[in-house]
Amino acid sequence: MKNWSVKQKIAVLLTLLTAAMAALLLFFMLSISNTVVLQTTRSRLSATVRRNLALVEMPQGKLQLGNGFSFYNNGVTTLLYSKNKALLAGQIPVGFRAEEPFQSGVTRTVQSADDQYLVLDLWLPLDWENGLWVRGLAELPDQQESTRNLILVAVLSLPVFILLAAGGSYLIARRAFRPLESITAAAMAINEAKDLSGRIALPPGRDEFSQLATTFDGMFERLERSFEAEKQFTADASHELRTPLSVIKGACDYGKKYNETPDEWQETIAMIDRQADSMSQLIAQLLSITRLDQGTELLHPELLDLGELAQSVCTEAGYPTARLQTDLAAGVMVWADPTLLTRLIQNLVENAFKYGRPEGHVWVSVSRTDADCLLKVRDDGIGIPPDQQEKIWQRFYQVDPSHGEQCGAGLGLSMVRQIAQAHGGRVSVESVHEVGSCFTLHLPHPTAAQK
Ligand code: ADP
Numbered sequence: 001m002k003n004w005s006v007k008q009k010i011a012v013l014l015t016l017l018t019a020a021m022a023a024l025l026l027f028f029m030l031s032i033s034n035t036v037v038l039q040t041t042r043s044r045l046s047a048t049v050r051r052n053l054a055l056v057e058m059p060q061g062k063l064q065l066g067n068g069f070s071f072y073n074n075g076v077t078t079l080l081y082s083k084n085k086a087l088l089a090g091q092i093p094v095g096f097r098a099e100e101p102f103q104s105g106v107t108r109t110v111q112s113a114d115d116q117y118l119v120l121d122l123w124l125p126l127d128w129e130n131g132l133w134v135r136g137l138a139e140l141p142d143q144q145e146s147t148r149n150l151i152l153v154a155v156l157s158l159p160v161f162i163l164l165a166a167g168g169s170y171l172i173a174r175r176a177f178r179p180l181e182s183i184t185a186a187a188m189a190i191n192e193a194k195d196l197s198g199r200i201a202l203p204p205g206r207d208e209f210s211q212l213a214t215t216f217d218g219m220f221e222r223l224e225r226s227f228e229a230e231k232q233f234t235a236d237a238s239h240e241l242r243t244p245l246s247v248i249k250g251a252c253d254y255g256k257k258y259n260e261t262p263d264e265w266q267e268t269i270a271m272i273d274r275q276a277d278s279m280s281q282l283i284a285q286l287l288s289i290t291r292l293d294q295g296t297e298l299l300h301p302e303l304l305d306l307g308e309l310a311q312s313v314c315t316e317a318g319y320p321t322a323r324l325q326t327d328l329a330a331g332v333m334v335w336a337d338p339t340l341l342t343r344l345i346q347n348l349v350e351n352a353f354k355y356g357r358p359e360g361h362v363w364v365s366v367s368r369t370d371a372d373c374l375l376k377v378r379d380d381g382i383g384i385p386p387d388q389q390e391k392i393w394q395r396f397y398q399v400d401p402s403h404g405e406q407c408g409a410g411l412g413l414s415m416v417r418q419i420a421q422a423h424g425g426r427v428s429v430e431s432v433h434e435v436g437s438c439f440t441l442h443l444p445h446p447t448a449a450q451k
Contacts, residue, residue, distance in 0.1 A: 038118075048138075052069050055069040077137045083130060097110075182213075183213050186201075197224060289411060289418060292415070302337075306443070328364070328366040337422075344416050344420065348416060355382050362378070364376070372443055379438075381437065396411065398410040
């Protein structure tokens with residue numbers, strides 16, 4: 001049964017169930033038929049004997065039977081006996097014991113030589129000392145024989161019945177499982193063609209298979225999107241790495257051919273150094289993004305003063321103090337990983353300078369609301385057009401990729417968003433093109449257990 005299809009298993013189980021139900025029904029019918037036969041014979045016997053009794057008279061000691069009296073009617077034999085139990089009229093069936101004792105008004109079963117009878121005796125008083133016994137006998141059908149016949153019929157018809165049940169069950173199972181075949185065929189086609197754009201697309205319905213197909217289609221949709229994103233990510237990453245690499249290679253070739261003085265070599269080495277730095281920064285960002293994505297970036301959160309952390313980032317980076325203004329509320333505590341949060345703040349402040357005006361300003365503020373802790377980084381720079389404000393969070397997305405040498409690879413904000421989310425927070429942007437941007441980090445207040 002292990003290698004059977006579900007359809008076959010269901011068909012076999014349905015057949016067994018139907019056969020078991022049929023056997024149960026047969027057993028029930030057999031047991032009930034005995035009782036029914038006994039009951040109908042009993043009432044037939046009683047009605048016949050009582051009707052005959054009403055038609056018996058004995059004026060001046062002479063037996064008189066009224067019109068309609070019958071010694072054998074409706075399968076019931078009627079016998080008339082004197083007070084002394086001497087047979088006066090009627091014929092005792094062959095095999096029935098003549099000396100069977102009389103019991104007035106009691107219907108009972110009596111076994112004769114070959115047959116079984118129901119017997120009912122009634123006493124008919126004619127005067128205060130004389131009377132007659134009226135005895136009714138009804139032969140009971142041979143129960144064993146009818147049971148045997150019924151079982152024989154059942155056994156003979158069993159193979160046909162099982163064949164019909166098995167065929168019917170298989171047809172029902174096949175019909176019920178037809179949508180599953182479509183689902184399997186579609187999934188196999190998608191798998192074989194390695195084309196995730198295929199869909200099962202069962203007609204809409206409320207049954208389990210339609211729901212399964214819709215779930216699968218949703219899954220294929222997400223798989224396709226993440227597969228495409230993965231492809232894009234790999235292509236972008238290799239492209240971004242290839243650019244500094246080809247600059248390094250070009251600088252080496254040029255140096256070997258044309259560099260003569262130590263100053264020229266110094267310049268080449270400085271260029272290679274800058275490109276190597278940008279490559280290693282890119283690789284670090286890629287690694288961090290991948291780890292955050294896969295959830296393998298281990299967070300080491302601790303209770304941090306957000307204002308103090310923002311202050312140390314601004315001071316250590318050595319931004320021009322005349323252009324940087326801070327408003328950092330004291331004691332705004334957050335539960336966060338210091339390395340990741342430092343990286344997040346660095347990215348936002350660096351962007352504010354990168355995309356600011358040459359003599360513009362950057363404002364960094366830390367504050368607290370009832371709902372969360374806020375870090376805002378605002379600039380009066382080039383701003384972001386409204387239709388680009390959602391896209392800047394995508395990996396490798398840059399509003400203007402030709403922004404100059406300062407421009408990164410478009411990974412910073414994607415990482416910022418991931419870090420915020422890893423801390424149960426979020427980051428948002430408000431920006432007016434050509435006027436400036438304001439990035440806000442929302443982090444939850446530490447819980448009582450974290451304090
Ligand atoms: P990049 O390495 O290009 O800075 P980011 O992911 O940090 O990548 O930013 C994505 C894009 O969002 C940038 O290329 C830039 O176009 C835009 N951007 C980010 N910060 C600012 C800002 N403060 N002002 C204007 N544009 C910004």
